Amino acid sequence: MVEAVETMDGWYSLHDLRTIDWSSWKLASEAERKEAIDSLDQLIAKWETVEEAGNGSQVLHKVVGQKADLIFMFLRPTMEELSDMETELNKSKMGEFLLPAHSYVSVVELSKYRPAKDGVDPETLPETQKRLKPILPKWEHICFYPMDRRRSGEENWYTLEKDVRAKMLYEHSKTGRKYAGKVSQVITGSIGLDDWEWGVTLFAHEPLQFKKIVYEMRFDEVSSRYGEFGEFFVGNLLPREDIPKYLEV
């Protein structure tokens, strides 16, 4: 049996995608719409306090295309907090106008493919902890998709020796590093938590960078031979102060 790799796991993650029930929204009275917008604003204000205290992070984007209208990405230390957030959104006045579109549950993940430097466990390093409990960048664009490592015929990631996998991921990281400052990634592990093995969440200032990095990575062996991909969701940042304008009808 080949050796698995130890993972370092950080905050739990929920990608919560909602469609706005525009018909009901348009039929609602102005007072009701205001109440709904205020309820969402109050929730975001509360979540921002949690983020400022370093106990979690979140970001909200408008989905482009018909797969959903909104994508919330929530990070919290526990799964309970994630379900509390989801429930309080459902119970809010705004929740009356939100229909579930999609969701994804995972946990921020880094792996220990690289040998420990000077015998120091990387998990104890402050820079590792910062990556396991990241404050999500409030960059203009988000791209989220799930993926698997292939497990069929000759192409089986799970029968490769650890050093072979480590080498391929090192090559992958070299491609990734070329996009420093242009693409910021959060990899979340979802084996045992959701339908795919990893969630890939990318942030960029310029959406074309998503196409460029994903295309270039398609040629890395780790993706060309061992990558399987799910549905893609892309979106544009929805800052809290822009919500009333976005919902104006």
Ligand code: VOV
């Ligand atoms: C934006 C740049 C970027 C950079 C710098 C980067 C670096 C790294 C490093 C150093 C490592 C390995 C160690 C660790 O930290 O876990 C990883 C790991 C991983 N990656 Fe990555 N990745 C990037 C970006 C990046 C992208 C765009 C994708 C999607 C791939 C594609 O084809 O669509 C991806 C996927 C992953 C996955 C699924 C894993 C876990 C695989 C596993 O089997 O364990 N990743 N990644």
